[in-house]
Amino acid sequence: MHLVQPTKITIALDMMGGDHGPLATLPAAIAAVQENPRLHLTLCGDAELLQQHLQQAGFHNHPRLQLLHCTQHVSMAEKPSSALRNKRDSSMRIALELVEQGQATACVSAGNTGALIAMAHFVLKMLPGVERPALISALPSTTNQPVYMLDLGATVNCNADTLFQFAVMGAVMSEEVESLSAPRVALLNMGEEEIKGSDQIKQASVQLSECEELNYIGYIEGNDIFSGKADVIICDGFVGNVALKTCEGVATLIMSRIRARLMSSFFGRITAKLAQSWFKSLVQGVNPDQYNGASLIGLRGIVVKSHGNASKEAFLSAIRQAVREVERQVPAKIKHRLEQVLIGKA
Amino acid sequence: MHLVQPTKITIALDMMGGDHGPLATLPAAIAAVQENPRLHLTLCGDAELLQQHLQQAGFHNHPRLQLLHCTQHVSMAEKPSSALRNKRDSSMRIALELVEQGQATACVSAGNTGALIAMAHFVLKMLPGVERPALISALPSTTNQPVYMLDLGATVNCNADTLFQFAVMGAVMSEEVESLSAPRVALLNMGEEEIKGSDQIKQASVQLSECEELNYIGYIEGNDIFSGKADVIICDGFVGNVALKTCEGVATLIMSRIRARLMSSFFGRITAKLAQSWFKSLVQGVNPDQYNGASLIGLRGIVVKSHGNASKEAFLSAIRQAVREVERQVPAKIKHRLEQVLIGKA
Structure with missing residues (x-):
């Protein structure tokens, strides 16, 4: 086009x-x-x-x-x-x-x-061809290449077809907005082995493996959302919503710990004054929900x-x-x- | 007893x-x-x-x-x-x-x-009375009172009865190991409103509301896992596993950003040398999977x-x-x- x-x-x-x-x-x-x-x-x-x-x-x-x-x-x-x-x-x-x-x-x-x-x-x-909408957002990664994750809460209880459609839509977003060719698409699962996960995820994995138009790389786990292993991560809206909000929770927890530790010593209190905004921008930068728009696609x-x-x-x-x-x-x-x-x- | x-x-x-x-x-x-x-x-x-x-x-x-x-x-x-x-x-x-x-x-x-x-x-x-095992772990919180979360990956696709049994088991763990009386039990959901979430979660919420032996406080979202709003958090094993591993991912991402920012300036490089282990212990402290045992209950x-x-x-x-x-x-x-x-x- x-x-x-x-x-x-x-x-x-x-x-x-x-x-x-x-x-x-x-x-x-x-x-x-x-x-x-x-x-x-x-x-x-x-x-x-x-x-x-x-x-x-x-x-x-x-x-x-x-x-x-x-x-x-x-x-x-x-x-x-x-x-x-x-x-x-x-x-x-x-x-x-x-x-x-x-x-x-x-x-x-x-x-x-x-x-x-x-x-x-x-x-x-x-x-046409899409059954359910998805919320997608660009998350930060350790490689600084944004990672697109969907669904983040629009559709709960996704079947394999819906997950497959999400994968196609996510790949298009990554190609168009990030100008990536052949973005690596992964399914979020609780283990990398083929035997784990729900039936919907296993069926979606089979569909994605058979699709030549997508660069499907298999399963990834929650600890690899931000590692840059995948460019597009597909999951059910419930799971995506919990994962995204958990990030917000972790960021808040880390900020509260940094504050508590700094406040526990004299030099810490001085550092806190000097570096508070530095820490804040750093920790909030990993809180994608707060700082990026999510698209409803x-x-x-x-x-x-x-x-x-x-x-x-x-x-x-x-x-x-x-x-x-x-x-x-x-x-x-x-x-x-x-x-x-x-x-x-x- | x-x-x-x-x-x-x-x-x-x-x-x-x-x-x-x-x-x-x-x-x-x-x-x-x-x-x-x-x-x-x-x-x-x-x-x-x-x-x-x-x-x-x-x-x-x-x-x-x-x-x-x-x-x-x-x-x-x-x-x-x-x-x-x-x-x-x-x-x-x-x-x-x-x-x-x-x-x-x-x-x-x-x-x-x-x-x-x-x-x-x-x-x-x-x-007797338990259908499926659950992995439970004590997570850190901003109030420093550990929060027990289950299931973290033993049982995928939990029905309402299983979630209810997890709530009873989680409350006992919190009472016995943390010596809390009437620990606040919450269901992890994607919104606090009664209308959100899967049928299993809604049914479990009804069962829990009717149980006088438990101090059930309703739904919480992912951003409140670590806020100390609840003492026991109940979820499906798939969701719990993703949430826990996402914490690990966020902790790794924050450490990599701290390192990158410090390394970008001369004073930063000195600070990095001095404070590397300080940052590391702080960020890893919020990575519960790595530092606490999970119990299979x-x-x-x-x-x-x-x-x-x-x-x-x-x-x-x-x-x-x-x-x-x-x-x-x-x-x-x-x-x-x-x-x-x-x-x-x-």
């Missing part, structure tokens, strides 16, 4: 999502249009509130920032089913509908993950999910991720690759 | 297991009998080899170290089914049989985990599994864990509690 770079990219932002709402999303939107002259943003949310913030920042007349008033927003604690039924004029829903209607090519939200998955699935629909449109607790920087990074996926036409590439693979399987 | 402290504790050691074999297990055995005058150890393995090592260390006539010659040993890569069939005179199998025959009250091995679980299950049999005997890569210190720590479980009569307590709970459920 030949890529024609679009001269104008329009992205719809759910301005009201996340713990900080416009306090994080608005500065991120302003920074995004400033750094990217091709970027147009549609800011979905409480127009009056957003207008006030824009005025305070001196950006109320920016030609590439458009306000779209929504009367509702989805709270962080709301049940997905309730949000789907009752929040049809929410900033989240409207941002997704702009993508569905072709008025935006991607949507970014820091809101309620469950509600976003349910709404995106309902509004955008699945790509398998849908007929681009949706990037920023962490609920996203800062301005994290939300900006999610917007950048959406821009990359627009430029690389990720959904079209996934669709194309799935067609190729399914012909190969037939 | 009234506890009479035994005047003599006999533990059978699989001396040939683990990556380092007797090079790690023998120094640990010597240190263990030196620090505990009530402890008798039966050293199962290649008697000639072990005798040589004992002689070199000047401990060949120690009255509380007894050699038991075994002609075989289970390799780290061997399939559990093959080990079960073909390694009847292995150091691992003999150590387990000593427990079954009442000649030892616990067994410690750093060998092949899958083979140990299969053999222990076969030789020792399950306690639910069986009619005490089995402690040390990490395959166990050093002398790690194997010694596993022996100490076995001693604590003997002193607290953990299997009898689990049996007793299960009887109480099952009467309550009936």
Whole structure:
């Protein structure tokens, strides 16, 4: 496929999502249009509130920032089913509908993950050949080459076909966004031996071994997620979610131990003052959930999910991720690759 | 139940297991009998080899170290089914049989985990009321109160009953080994809301809510494993194994980043020299798999599994864990509690 770079990219932002709402999303939107002259943003949310913030920042007349008033927003604690039924004029829903209607090519939200998955699935629909959506994120590695892992929580109880489709989608993401050719794809398992793991994983492994379009390297274990052994790691949404959140837990634990040790001596207390931010950036850098956007893939449109607790920087990074996926036409590439693979399987 | 402290504790050691074999297990055995005058150890393995090592260390006539010659040993890569069939005179199998025959009250091995679980299950049999064995380990927490997590890889695809039984066993471990009264028991899930997670987890949650003998506090997520919110965390063996190994991966990643950052500046290189071991102990301290023994519970005997890569210190720590479980009569307590709970459920 030949890529024609679009001269104008329009992205719809759910301005009201996340713990900080416009306090994080608005500065991120302003920074995004400033750094990217091709970027147009549609800011979905409480127009009056957003207008006030824009005025305070001196950006109320920016030609590439458009306000779209929504009367509702989805709270962080709301049940997905309730949000789907009752929040049809929410900033989240409207941002997704702009993508569905072709008025935006991607949507970014820091809101309620469950509600976003349910709404995106309902509004955008699945790509042909994909049964379930997946959350994918780029994790850090000891080799500094990002590792794509999916699913991180969109689909629980994956069968072998779903895991296989995730592998195809993950490989496309790695090829397109990281420009890797033949990324190494692995299944997350509890042992490297062929005999371990659930039936779904064993069946998926057989399917992947037989697929010539993928560079499948077999099983890896949790301790190798960050070792750079694989470029794409496939797992069930439950397992991926627990693994990702466990990283956050370990990072917090290590920070608390560093603090406690430093505080236990006089020189330590001085070091702590000097090096606190150094340690913090270092440990938080391995906490991918907090600092990278996760993409919801398998849908007929681009949706990037920023962490609920996203800062301005994290939300900006999610917007950048959406821009990359627009430029690389990720959904079209996934669709194309799935067609190729399914012909190969037939 | 009234506890009479035994005047003599006999533990059978699989001396040939683990990556380092007797090079790690023998120094640990010597240190263990030196620090505990009530402890008798039966050293199962290649008697000639072990005798040589004992002689070199000047401990060949120690009255509380007894050699038991075994002609075989289970390799780290061997399939559990093959080990079960073909390694009847292995150091691992003999150590387990000593427990079954009442000649030892616990067994410690750093060998092949899958083979140990299969053999222990076969030789020792399950306690009445327990369907499947579980691997349990004490994890560090930000509050410094150890958190018990199970299952860490013995049983994949747990149903609600199995998860419930794990909760009872985990609570007994926490009460007996940590002397906690009414430890807080939680189910690991991908969200705290009641609607999330698999059917097995939801059903287990209902069973646990109805059990008056347990202090069940509901769901927790991966980021709270180490936060001290719960004293006992219950999950399927696949999920627990991935979570535990992910901790190892994160610890390795953080160490590699600390090293890279320090090496990038002159003062950093000096700091690195001075603080390398400080960082190492700190980061490795959050890698529980490597430094604590995991207990295989639910069986009619005490089995402690040390990490395959166990050093002398790690194997010694596993022996100490076995001693604590003997002193607290953990299997009898689990049996007793299960009887109480099952009467309550009936």
